[in-house]
Amino acid sequence: MSFEQKFDKIIKHKIEEAEFPFDEANWAKANKMLDAEKGISAGKNAKVFLLAAAIILMLGTGGFFTFKYFENASSANSETKQMTENATVINNASNSDNNTANSVKNNAPNNTVVNTAVTESKTKNNGKDSKNRSSINSSDNSELGAISNSSADRKYSTNSNNSSATSENAMAKNSVPSVENNSANTSNSGENNNSSASTNSSKKNGNAKDNQAMAKVNTRPSKIKPVIGKNQSKGGYINDVNDSPVMYEEQVLNYDESDYRLLASKMKMPFGDLDSFSLKKTPYDFIRIYDDDYYKSVRKRKTHFMNVEGGMAYMLGWNVPVGKDAKGFNVYMGANYGVHASKRISASIGAQFYNIGNIEQPFYTGSNVTYGFGSNGTYTSVASNSLFYFSVPVKVDFALTKYDHIGASVNTGVLFNGMNTVATYEMKDGVKSNESKTRYTGYFEGTNTTNIMLGVSYGHSFSKRVRVNGEFMYSISDTYKNTATSAAKENNMGIRLGVQYTLFDK
Amino acid sequence: MKRTIQYIFLLALCVAFTTCKKNPLPPDDQKDPVFYVKCQVDGTPVTLEAGKNEYYMYSSHFQNTNNVYVYKAELKQKSCGSGCGYNIAIMFNDYKVSAVNDPMYPDSGLFIGKYGFNDGSPEPIMYKGLFTPISQGTYTWTYSDGGTSNDPAGTHYFRAGKDYSVGLMVSSSTCYGYHANDFRIASPLSTIITGSNDVGATPFTYSFTSSNNEPGVSLEWDFGDGSPVVTGSSNVVHTYNDSTEGYYIVRLKLSKGGETFYSYYQVAAYLSQVCTANFNSYFIPQQNTFALGAVTILVTDDKGNVYSSEMLNQSPAYKVEIVSVENYENNSENHPTKKLKIRFNCDVKNGNSVIKITNGEAVIAVSYK
Numbered sequence: 001m002s003f004e005q006k007f008d009k010i011i012k013h014k015i016e017e018a019e020f021p022f023d024e025a026n027w028a029k030a031n032k033m034l035d036a037e038k039g040i041s042a043g044k045n046a047k048v049f050l051l052a053a054a055i056i057l058m059l060g061t062g063g064f065f066t067f068k069y070f071e072n073a074s075s076a077n078s079e080t081k082q083m084t085e086n087a088t089v090i091n092n093a094s095n096s097d098n099n100t101a102n103s104v105k106n107n108a109p110n111n112t113v114v115n116t117a118v119t120e121s122k123t124k125n126n127g128k129d130s131k132n133r134s135s136i137n138s139s140d141n142s143e144l145g146a147i148s149n150s151s152a153d154r155k156y157s158t159n160s161n162n163s164s165a166t167s168e169n170a171m172a173k174n175s176v177p178s179v180e181n182n183s184a185n186t187s188n189s190g191e192n193n194n195s196s197a198s199t200n201s202s203k204k205n206g207n208a209k210d211n212q213a214m215a216k217v218n219t220r221p222s223k224i225k226p227v228i229g230k231n232q233s234k235g236g237y238i239n240d241v242n243d244s245p246v247m248y249e250e251q252v253l254n255y256d257e258s259d260y261r262l263l264a265s266k267m268k269m270p271f272g273d274l275d276s277f278s279l280k281k282t283p284y285d286f287i288r289i290y291d292d293d294y295y296k297s298v299r300k301r302k303t304h305f306m307n308v309e310g311g312m313a314y315m316l317g318w319n320v321p322v323g324k325d326a327k328g329f330n331v332y333m334g335a336n337y338g339v340h341a342s343k344r345i346s347a348s349i350g351a352q353f354y355n356i357g358n359i360e361q362p363f364y365t366g367s368n369v370t371y372g373f374g375s376n377g378t379y380t381s382v383a384s385n386s387l388f389y390f391s392v393p394v395k396v397d398f399a400l401t402k403y404d405h406i407g408a409s410v411n412t413g414v415l416f417n418g419m420n421t422v423a424t425y426e427m428k429d430g431v432k433s434n435e436s437k438t439r440y441t442g443y444f445e446g447t448n449t450t451n452i453m454l455g456v457s458y459g460h461s462f463s464k465r466v467r468v469n470g471e472f473m474y475s476i477s478d479t480y481k482n483t484a485t486s487a488a489k490e491n492n493m494g495i496r497l498g499v500q501y502t503l504f505d506k
Numbered sequence: 507m508k509r510t511i512q513y514i515f516l517l518a519l520c521v522a523f524t525t526c527k528k529n530p531l532p533p534d535d536q537k538d539p540v541f542y543v544k545c546q547v548d549g550t551p552v553t554l555e556a557g558k559n560e561y562y563m564y565s566s567h568f569q570n571t572n573n574v575y576v577y578k579a580e581l582k583q584k585s586c587g588s589g590c591g592y593n594i595a596i597m598f599n600d601y602k603v604s605a606v607n608d609p610m611y612p613d614s615g616l617f618i619g620k621y622g623f624n625d626g627s628p629e630p631i632m633y634k635g636l637f638t639p640i641s642q643g644t645y646t647w648t649y650s651d652g653g654t655s656n657d658p659a660g661t662h663y664f665r666a667g668k669d670y671s672v673g674l675m676v677s678s679s680t681c682y683g684y685h686a687n688d689f690r691i692a693s694p695l696s697t698i699i700t701g702s703n704d705v706g707a708t709p710f711t712y713s714f715t716s717s718n719n720e721p722g723v724s725l726e727w728d729f730g731d732g733s734p735v736v737t738g739s740s741n742v743v744h745t746y747n748d749s750t751e752g753y754y755i756v757r758l759k760l761s762k763g764g765e766t767f768y769s770y771y772q773v774a775a776y777l778s779q780v781c782t783a784n785f786n787s788y789f790i791p792q793q794n795t796f797a798l799g800a801v802t803i804l805v806t807d808d809k810g811n812v813y814s815s816e817m818l819n820q821s822p823a824y825k826v827e828i829v830s831v832e833n834y835e836n837n838s839e840n841h842p843t844k845k846l847k848i849r850f851n852c853d854v855k856n857g858n859s860v861i862k863i864t865n866g867e868a869v870i871a872v873s874y875k
Contacts, residue, residue, distance in 0.1 A: 366534035373541065373565070373837060373871065374584065375557025380532035422532070430560035430584050442527025 305505035308335045311498020318490040320361045328358030344399040352393050357386035363480045364446050374429035382444050383421045389413030405459040413451040418443040451477045471496040543594050545866035554581050565837045565871035572796040575600035575610050579870035595804040599797050610874040619667040620825040623815050624800030630791035631799035633664045633691050641781035643678030666692035674785050681781025685772040694720040695760045695767035698787045711745040723762045730754040746775040801826040805854045813854035813861050826850040841873035
């Protein structure tokens with residue numbers, strides 16, 4: 001049995017043994033996935049933001065849940081990835097099935113063989129065959145009906161997008177001659193109806209029996225509908241498609257050079273005249289092109305990233321009766337996990353530690369005073385010298401260029417610790433005595449445990465992983481709670497300057 | 507890598523939240539100051555409180571050049587040097603001139619009532635009461651402030667603004683009687699009742715007259731025989747039942763602004779001439795040369811300028827009223843003190859500058875010996 005016959009038999013066997021019940025719901029689902037893949041649907045963005053919202057909720061519930069979050073997030077990520085791959089596979093499958101069940105064939109040399117055969121037959125038969133082809137084409141189109149045409153149109157645009165991008169990649173990476181790319185892709189992105197027509201014409205020309213069988217599949221109305229439905233079928237079809245290239249690759253890989261030379265000579269393939277090296281390279285290049293088209297290009301698309309950051313913050317402090325308090329340098333550090341919403345826009349959420357230091361003035365003074373002609377009492381003042389916050393920064397980043405980014409953030413911090421000075425003294429009629437100071441860790445009642453800061457930032461990437469960020473922060477929260485006697489505002493603001501290191505971005 | 511980050515993150519959280527400690531704030535036991543001055547200075551509310559902002563209530567006393575004791579309370583900042591804020595001093599002259607180093611009688615000198623200002627023409631603080639009995643006999647005069655006398659005509663000095671009771675007991679071979687009347691000295695509610703009758707023609711018909719002609723004072727006559735009260739007039743006529751001879755007490759109720767005062771007159775409703783303990787009263791104001799019982803208020807501004815109430819005549823409406831008097835603890839000089847709650851309004855002057863102090867309320871301390 002010749003290679004051509006072998007291949008045809010495989011295709012025939014595969015197609016015939018598969019059952020493809022038509023399911024309208026799957027069709028709608030596949031449409032959604034196609035839209036999502038094209039990036040024109042808001043569904044994908046919504047999914048991204050829903051995921052981000054879920055992460056925020058989880059982080060907000062505390063450390064335990066944050067830890068849980070990472071586990072959930074990783075599983076969610078793998079799910080997302082799986083879904084993306086599935087969608088891609090389905091999409092590719094759909095693309096490949098734009099006109100007939102040719103997900104494999106469209107890019108396969110066999111398809112090219114078929115097309116080549118058509119070309120050959122066209123050359124030989126000229127007008128007659130053209131007539132036949134025309135008639136068959138018209139009958140095929142009418143048989144395919146509105147569904148297949150419309151779906152073909154819709155899928156066509158997707159497919160052409162993908163294939164054009166992929167073919168460029170493939171060209172760049174694999175240095176595959178453009179002629180070969182065209183042979184693989186043009187058949188897919190070109191006039192798809194021609195493939196069925198070509199197949200039919202090949203049937204008319206009597207090139208191969210198996211080709212006739214394929215032609216039957218393509219032209220029989222009863223088979224076409226299942227073919228369309230099959231493309232939407234997620235379960236069986238995905239496995240089918242996944243299996244097919246593997247099986248095909250194995251078969252192709254099992255051929256030796258002589259097989260290809262034979263194939264080339266028989267089928268007059270474009271690479272038929274190539275030298276040994278080029279010929280040997282060809283199937284591998286095909287596989288690479290195939291992978292690039294259907295897998296690698298998807299994997300290369302960056303969907304999420306994680307980075308760590310740290311730096312200094314210069315805070316301007318707040319007004320106190322004797323000037324400014326909390327003015328000076330502070331530190332921050334943290335990690336962020338984010339998703340790319342688009343090529344330019346990304347959103348991230350993270351965990352961060354920062355402090356507000358350089359606080360000198362007491363925020364509270366308590367006293368136990370006995371009044372008479374004057375007063376005699378004990379006074380205690382509490383000053384929080386430094387407050388430490390754990391925060392969850394939520395950032396949206398916009399890439400101005402490859403290296404320059406601007407962003408906005410909401411940083412919700414929870415106070416978890418502090419360094420305080422408690423000063424105690426006695427005072428009798430204005431004369432101080434027995435002064436003492438004690439250091440306390442923790443934080444005192446009267447301190448707001450939540451600090452919400454809004455920020456706008458600019459970042460410049462110095463390498464793929466290192467970026468320097470400058471950020472203006474403004475706290476919309478009072479650092480201390482207002483009391484009946486004190487309604488002072490302690491809204492801090494300042495500038496952060498830090499370095500961000502990308503752990504991964506894939 | 508991710509796992510490592512997770513562990514680091516979790517560890518950091520654990521460290522953070524286990525070291526987290528919420529400390530309670532020290533207690534804040536705020537009490538109200540005992541001594542203070544609150545008033546409006548030219549319409550601006552001012553509060554000075556002893557024990558806050560280093561204000562201290564200084565209590566003292568001294569004897570002035572007229573040998574009149576002065577009770578002094580001063581609220582000012584302690585140890586403020588030249589940067590002191592406003593302070594205020596309130597001084598009460600004693601009601602009498604005392605010998606040098608005589609003891610002080612704060613219960614007489616500091617009483618609940620209104621005081622005039624020592625402004626150069628101080629109001630009379632003392633009134634001389636003259637009492638003349640109607641019936642013949644021997645007399646015993648008793649005064650509510652502790653004085654007694656057996657003189658035919660009672661003579662006694664009274665403090666303006668205070669309430670007194672004067673009693674007369676008459677005894678002779680033919681009669682014996684007692685009557686007491688109340689007086690509020692130099693008050694809008696003070697009065698003296700006079701009564702008369704024609705013993706021969708209408709022995710049971712009396713005419714009564716009240717000396718009080720103050721506007722706004724309402725009068726209410728109760729003749730003491732169960733007959734309806736008569737209101738509105740300072741001159742009334744009443745006829746007692748001739749079948750029920752006896753002594754009746756006429757009571758005149760004077761009311762103004764929620765305050766009331768009662769004055770009494772004894773009637774002997776008999777056909778025959780009987781003795782009565784009733785007496786006529788007369789009060790003569792005494793010139794207040796030494797400003798006895800007068801009040802002086804001094805205000806010192808933050809530049810050290812002293813404004814005094816002595817430098818101008820105060821409005822007749824301006825008074826200092828002692829609302830309450832209490833014993834308080836000894837001061838830093840170990841002198842006993844009185845805690846006074848007062849209300850006041852006044853003008854104080856420095857050169858051509860006048861400060862109007864209104865709605866003043868203060869709790870102050872003065873010492874005595």
